[in-house]
Amino acid sequence: MSENTPAAALPVAVVGAGPIGLAAAAHLIERGIEPVVLEAGPSAGTAVREWAHVRLFSPWAEVIDPAAEKLLAPTGWIRPDGTVYPSGGNWATQYLQPLADALGDRVRYNTRVTGVARAGRDRIVDSGRDEQPFTVHVEHADGREERLLVRAVVDASGTWSTPNPLGANGLPALGERAAxxxxxxxxxxxxxxxxxxxxxxxxxxxxxxxxxxxxxxxxxxxxxxxxxxxxxxxxxxxxxxxxxxxxxxxxxxxxxxxxxxxxxxxxxxxxxxxxxxxxxxxxxxxxxxxxxxxxxxxxxxxxxxxxxLTGLRPDLSFLSEVRLGLDERLQAPTALAPLIDPNQHSCGTVYPHGAAELAHPEEGVFLVGMKSYGRAPTFLAMTGYEQVRSVAARLAGDAEAAARVELTLPETGVCGGAGLFDEPAAARSDGGGCCSVPAAPQLIALGAPATESSSCSTSGGC
The missing domain is CATH 3.50.50.60 (FAD/NAD(P)-binding domain)
Structure with missing residues (x-):
């Protein structure tokens, strides 16, 4: 494809094959839009697998995206018991990897995004900017570089890879790196x-x-x-x-x-x-x-x-050539920041939101999932699924569906972060948990220590 290829013929790049990135791909397919999912790791849910022994706060019923479930249904996938609390390992192997497998070669592993820009335009140039597709620069595990032309970019790369440093001023303390x-x-x-x-x-x-x-x-x-x-x-x-x-x-x-x-x-x-x-x-x-x-x-x-364990932050380095509108404190989209301010909100009081709150001055770029929350730890996986449903509708030109709220959060929805709880009887049968003997399991949510969900990382919320 060349820069003259009509935008409608180009795919949408989804950065990250975690819970929200894979859900975004499913919603795009449902809308007739072809996604290409770019995952830096070797498998689906790479970050989630790093806390495989950690159990989510939320049960299966709240961590499976509806569009993803429709995509999985023809494959013979068996839906886990909705009342059971999965571990990170369960989530990755019983849901995320099967979903990625159903997406087939739309998911590209060992493909790290190193830059995003308008084709032929740095962030300064105005002339013809909106008419240009995006060019996504990637690096493969063997060092080979590639440039992809896409119509839009949905960044669901999370925050798991960028924990906050020890220094109280937000920078590494003197001697932190040496130690x-x-x-x-x-x-x-x-x-x-x-x-x-x-x-x-x-x-x-x-x-x-x-x-x-x-x-x-x-x-x-x-x-x-x-x-x-x-x-x-x-x-x-x-x-x-x-x-x-x-x-x-x-x-x-x-x-x-x-x-x-x-x-x-x-x-x-x-x-x-x-x-x-x-x-x-x-x-x-x-x-x-x-x-x-x-x-x-x-x-x-x-x-x-x-x-x-002082929280996580988004990696914005590969987005330096696109025009983002971010809150100066949280590094979240400007319209979203007041809705998720941890000084005012827990995850249970965050209003469901979508493309309008996630929009940036650069049309066609969306930060979703835990990354959209910047440094706020109040993220829920269910909220992320609603985000990408709305974004897919927006990219399909369905303004009414993009603006519609299709999520009702449970009154007992659990906030982002990691923790411990008395293991419910339904969760004991799968052998998951933090230890080799029965014990109270850890709980993590997509941005807290964790995941994107972690997703609940990951340290994020679930």
Whole structure:
């Protein structure tokens, strides 16, 4: 195809073969639009597979897209029990990969997007801009580069690959990169013997105050019960107040409340000690240990490991030549930002939204899924599915359907983040969970520590 190819004959590029990207492809096909899904990893749901042992907050009924289910039906796919809470591994193998397989060669693996632009136009040029297709620059695993012409770009690449750094000012702390062998940015999987060995009998600093940090505190406290010398230093940028641990037994979401209570018990039982009002500015290595230094000069005790769980952010680097309209704080689309501001909203109070709120000055570019939320952690997979339904309608020229709301969120819909909850009986039968023995599973949502869904990553919401 050339730059003179009519736009209607060009495919729509979907960046990312995660839950929202694959759903976007299904909705585009339903609208008669051909998608090409560009996935940097070797399989569907690459990010989700990185937290395969983590169980979602939401049951199967809330993490399967309707258009995707229609696409899967002729393949003989069997829909999982809607009441069961899948793990990340279940989600990837029982839904995401079959969906990608149904899409066939429309999904291109090991294909990393490195740039998006208007054909023959950088972001400065106005002349003829809107008449030009997009050129998507990709790099394959073997180093080969390719340019694809597309009519529109739906970026569902999530935020899992770009965790926030340790530094309290949003930048890496001094010495953070040099100490990267002792610093990690994910909830440790203590069922992995190699990972367990790194933390057993050791002192670990956990930085963060969200559900991911609570999960790490709870798991390390469990480890301390069987491994003497295991202790956690919980580093908080603020003080501990009545709301630090969430709503407890009065929480609208029992899973979230139980998680906060687990973290609180870890502190009360002495398995964790809190270092409050500590805003990290530097990391120093002393005698094989790590010491955190605060902006006010205070120093933490020496620790063996640091687990940084301070949220995620979008990677906007490959979109530098298209014109985006982003909120200056959240890095979310300007019209969407007020609806998802975490200072005002939890995921249960975010109004369903679509193409209108996701639009940018560059017509034909849409950030969807966890990436559309920028740095806000309030994302739900169901919300992402509604986003891409609306975007597909918009690209098909159906303005009425694009503006229509076709989603009613459950009153008990669960917010983004990671956590723990008492495993429901229906979930026990599949053998999933965080450990090799029965235990309270972890919960993650698409942008929190996680996924795009993670999707619930991924750390994201589910």
């Amino acid at each position: 990267n062998g002792r610093i990690s940015y994910r909830i440790p999987d203590l069922a992995d013997p190699a990972v367990r060995e790194r933390f057993a009998g050791k002192r670990t600093a956990v930085v963060g105050t969200g559900a991911s940090a609570f999960t790490a505190l709870a798991h390390l406290a469990d480890l301390a019960k069987t491994e003497p010398g295991t202790h956690t230093v919980w580093v908080l940028r603020r003080g501990i107040t009545g709301s630090t641990y969430g709503g407890g037994e009065a929480d609208q979401l029992p899973a979230r409340g139980a998680l906060g209570l687990r973290a609180k018990k870890a502190v009360e039982d002495g398995h964790a000690s809190a270092l409050t009002g500590f805003r990290t500015a530097a990391v120093q290595t002393e005698g094989g240990k790590v010491v955190l230094v605060a902006e006010d000069g205070r120093r933490s005790e020496p620790v063996d490991q640091v687990v940084v």
